[in-house]
Amino acid sequence: MNNLPGINVPIWKKLWQKSVYKHQFCTVYEKKFQHPIDKREGIFLTTDICDSVQIVAETKENKFLLVQQFRFGSERLSLEFPAGRMEGGEDIIACAERELLEETGYSGHGTKIIGSLYQSPAIQPNKTHIVYIGECEQTAKPNFDEMEELSTLIVSKDELLGLVKSGAIDSSITLAALAKFLL
Numbered sequence: 001m002n003n004l005p006g007i008n009v010p011i012w013k014k015l016w017q018k019s020v021y022k023h024q025f026c027t028v029y030e031k032k033f034q035h036p037i038d039k040r041e042g043i044f045l046t047t048d049i050c051d052s053v054q055i056v057a058e059t060k061e062n063k064f065l066l067v068q069q070f071r072f073g074s075e076r077l078s079l080e081f082p083a084g085r086m087e088g089g090e091d092i093i094a095c096a097e098r099e100l101l102e103e104t105g106y107s108g109h110g111t112k113i114i115g116s117l118y119q120s121p122a123i124q125p126n127k128t129h130i131v132y133i134g135e136c137e138q139t140a141k142p143n144f145d146e147m148e149e150l151s152t153l154i155v156s157k158d159e160l161l162g163l164v165k166s167g168a169i170d171s172s173i174t175l176a177a178l179a180k181f182l183l
Helices: 092-104 157-166 172-182
Strands: 013-022 026-034 041-049 052-059 064-071 076-080 083-085 106-118 127-138 150-155
Touching: 052 092, 052 106, 052 172, 064 092, 064 157, 076 172, 083 092, 092 106, 092 127, 092 150, 106 172, 127 172, 150 157, 157 172
Parallel strands: 052 127
Antiparallel strands: 013 026, 026 041, 052 064, 052 083, 064 076, 064 150, 106 127
């Protein structure tokens, strides 16, 4: 997408792609592209995973919900906004409300999409949709997926920003969601 003034970077032509690995959550592709002017060619790996939601959930007391969980990629605990994968054609708002309830037991009102971001456009075509849910209150017990276990933390805006400043929150998509919310 060349939509910035003064920027003229060509779009490479995709010559072919093939699936090299398939899992229930993702497909890895090998793709061959060609530069449109000088005809350079290169083979690239991409990972196609489903879209997801990242939820900025604010309580009636103007506090924010965070979850802590073990992450298999980083092999450590991570402090993040509640989040989850969209399931086959699921509506963004419905997914966010479902994931918030499953992960924290909270539900709220005034749900709205505040942005959509590519997590890693160099290797992934999927988007994370940033969703705000306000006036949250606990209405149920959490209902975790089989391979997850989370702890909910409720913090003020100042405490949230302190966790960012201290490095306790280091998930790039949580930081991007917070930026979208604050801007």
